[in-house]
Amino acid sequence: MTQIVLLNSAEHQHLKINTDRGAALGDNLWFTPTFPLEFRSVQAQYPIFFHKDQQTGKLYPVALFGFTHQENLFLQHNNWQHSYIPLSVLRLPFLIGQQTVREDGVEHQQRVIHIDVDHPRVSKEHGEALFLPFGGNSPYLEQVAGMLETLHFGLQDSQQFVEQLLALELLEAFTLDVQLDDGAKHQMIGFYTINEDRLKQLPADSLAALHQRGYLQAIYMAMASQSNIRNLLQLKNQLVQQAAG
């Protein structure tokens, strides 16, 4: 279960965050949200596709880690096999929230840090402290705050990216059929990718508009990232082989 509360130094003074990797710590993720500003790092290792939020129906880009629910093929022996871990995973168990504050009589929205206190990474015993013994944020918490800030702007930009793609009809549903070395077949549905035929026919002014926002680069990086499916397959085949052997 999750229990999300506003982080504060009084109540959460003694909390520590376990920054190790492992399925028991919630890293057994099939995929995670990503955003164009992160695509350069993500596409080097993971396939980037698009997926729908089940609560809103909105599409968002994701980095894919496996072929089925709770399968993260990059997670082996409590070790994440790649150097870059997407920010939406790294930030756990923290979330960004909005709070209305009054300053000089004027109300405005401020971003604040929330924490899921029931997350398996949270304890009073293991990991990084959040607050310094005599007050003030720990360097770790400062780092988290920076990460959440980047994530916040990245996801906002990502929404606009997706809206542009939809307006230009550049996304299409696809079904991923994979066959493992042992003959087993997997079919993945519910994912979307760039419609390359549409992209090729896009008029110059639409291309220029995409380029201006940096989205043309993001589109090509998402397309190129698909070759990482092969890495995923390889990891899966190894896993199956190990299990059989």
Add this chain to the structure above:
Amino acid sequence: MNNPIRNIVIVGGGAAGWITAGLLAAEHNADQGVLAANPKLTISLIESPDVPIIGVGEGTWPSMRLTLQKIGISETEFLLCCEASFKQGSKFINWRGQTAANHNLADSYLHPFSLPIGQQELNLCPFWLPHQHEIAFADAVCQQFQLTELGLAPKQISTAEYSFINNYGYHLNAGKFSQLLQKHVTGKLGVRYIADHVSAIHSQQNGDIKSVATREHGEIAGDLFIDCSGLRSILLGEHLQVPMISQQQVLFNDSALAVQMPYPIAEVPIASCTHSTAQSCGWIWDIGLPTRRGIGHVYSSSHLSDSAAEQQLRSYLTADFGEAAANSAEFRKLSIAPGHRALCWKNNCIAIGMAAGFIEPLEASALALVEWTAKTLSNQLPANRAVMDIIASRLNKAFLQHWQQIIEFLKLHYVLSQRSDHDYWHDHRESSSIPATLQDALQLWRYQAPSAFDISHSDVLFPAASYQYVLYGMGFQTQLSGSQKPSLQRKAQQLFNENIQRIQTLKQALDDNRSLLQKIRLHGLPTI
């Protein structure tokens, strides 16, 4: 004679006029929703400010999804603008009637929009028949029976516009629907709107309509005229003198009382089906929109007085809305002349909608027939006047086939009833009132389940599955001889199990109608 058909004049707004204008414009004047630089057709729609639209057609078939998509309206916009909700079929209550033999079985059944599971591979009827006392037919072969009882939606917020998990049409506010169509069709598809009254009709020598005269816009000429003028049928009926063929001897209902009732509390669930509850001399429709319910009593005036009909409607309302609301409700009286024109197309004039025919809304066939006629006209639009008569005669033939099927299919609901509380029901079962082809079919179905072979033409409105849902929902007995092959029995069992599993999964995964509509209001449906 060889001049191309370019100039199309539609007389009458309302859903029929605007759907026709929209389909024609989308097909011939636009590409992927974008109006061409030089549209092929000039389409004008003349709507009289003097004539109010009837606007009680508030239930559609699933075909409306494709129609709206073709016209290029976003489903999110449509749902929110037209106070629409999802309709997954019709639920018939108290139609069968209680007898000594069936008094412990519920007197209600569903005619759902989804076909029976595995319909392409296997007709499940023969395999269900031995279990008819354990499970309702619609429940055994279709997920919508249980899911609609729970008031669940046919799709999720992540399901793209016009796509579905379970097949659906709509319940909608007819007035707002016409307004949305008008806005879209004039704004995006270049249809010219003329708000004026048609005062005279001018003919060519060959009897074709040359032009219609209007009060303020002068004479409006056209190559093809489409009569969407409603019951008056001013072009096809009044001017071209195409006679009405009455069907009152088959379907007696000729009167209706309609009322709109706000929900007693705002957040009550929205029903997933049209409810049709049989009365002593007719039936009551009940359509749930997000904002209100549209309810009406359809009855035969030769069997029931208006005041008695009103009384029955008030007592229906009392059950759900309380006595005070029921007694103060004001009813709108409508007359129905059940029947259709002998032709829908004569000379250069085709009638669509009530101008071509009208029947009680028992299976909500009115808009479906509008869509069929408009779609067929649009697909087969004659290139010139010389070939128009060929297309017209084809369309007239299909038009009459559709009407015959609608009439027989509606009649089926009455013929199967075992109610005996009024002469009305006895009269319905009187063989002189039953079309001969329906009598034959009923004879046949005593020994075999309805199949595609029972339907003589293609592009049908009611497939064999609809007959199965109604027959077995009404408790009709088919006596099969011999037993089914074991391999097919295994296949059937597999399909029955698959249906049960899907129901279990979807019960967890689907929102109720109101929750889904709320999410749509917040986020919109995805376009892909």
